[in-house]
Amino acid sequence: MKLPTTYLPQNIRSAVRFMVVGFTGSFVQTWFFMAAMLTLGEPEKGVTLFYLAFGIGFVCEMIPNYFFSNWYTFGTRPNWKNAGGFLFARAINLVIQFALLPFMVAHFSNWRDDIISLVVIFLAGCINYLICLLFFKKPKDENIQG
Secondary structure, three states: OOOHHHHOOHHHHHHHHHHHHHHHHHHHHHHHHHHHHHHHOOHHHOHHHHHHHHHHHHHHHHHHHHHHHHHHHHOOOOOHHHHHHHHHHHHHHHHHHHHHHHHHHHHOOOOOHHHHHHHHHHHHHHHHHHHHHHHOOOOOOOOOOO
8 A cells, every 4th residue: 555645746745754754753852852841840940951851852853753754754774874964954953943933932022932933843844854855865776665
């Protein structure tokens, strides 16, 4: 049985699959973030705890996200080149989230916080996808997915 995204053109297929992997990763990251917050304490006790919990969730999400990005999104095999590119893209994503979120909250105070968060996550995800496209190129003789 073929997946529904199999019938899409390649460039659209990888973008849709990237979003599916990203949404799944967001749930994994949120779960680990919440578990870390329950374990470490509430953010009111210290901003450091918030960033530590966020970092734990971010790292725990990256591991399955890397493998799903390879196999499902881009149809490639894990290797050092795309691992380095993935880590680079995720670092840029993290910087965008940490830098852009406070900026947006400060300058778009009339927007709801959840809308601001969604805009930041969407922008970071688009940039992350474009960077990953550079590193997750499938060799001509490699074909994992149909």
